[in-house]
Amino acid sequence: MIRSAKNAEILGESLTQVGFNIDNSLGAVLGGIPIxxxxxxxxxxxxxxxxxxxxxxxxxxxxxxxRKILKKVKM
Known part of the structure; x- marks a missing residue:
């Protein structure tokens, strides 16, 4: 993620952390429903x-x- 966010490394890292936190909270909520x-x-x-x-x-x-989009761009 950081390599693909050229000139915005801090934003890329913060979005990675946000995604992890969202996944973690969704897992806790959805896992708690059957319990x-x-x-x-x-x-x-x-x-x-x-x-x-x-x-x-x-x-x-x-x-x-x-990959499909990258093939179109290279042509």
């Missing part, structure tokens, strides 16, 4: 595995479209 509904603590791990799978799919899609 508050009366399920056991393993259900929070299921929510976490679903979120991790979703984020991996999102990262792969982002990478795909990024």
């Amino acid at each position: 508050s509904m009366g399920f056991d603590y393993q259900s929070a791990a299921l929510v976490g595995s679903f979120l991790a799978s979703f984020e991996n799919c999102f990262a792969l899609a982002f990478r795909y479209f990024e």
Whole structure:
């Protein structure tokens, strides 16, 4: 992130920290929902595995479209 934010390294680093904090709080809230509904603590791990799978799919899609755009720019 810092390498791609040329002339705005501080902004890039702060956005990285903001993203981490948002992900951390969303994980706590979404993981706490099944516990508050009366399920056991393993259900929070299921929510976490679903979120991790979703984020991996999102990262792969982002990478795909990024490469597709870069190919168009190089031509």
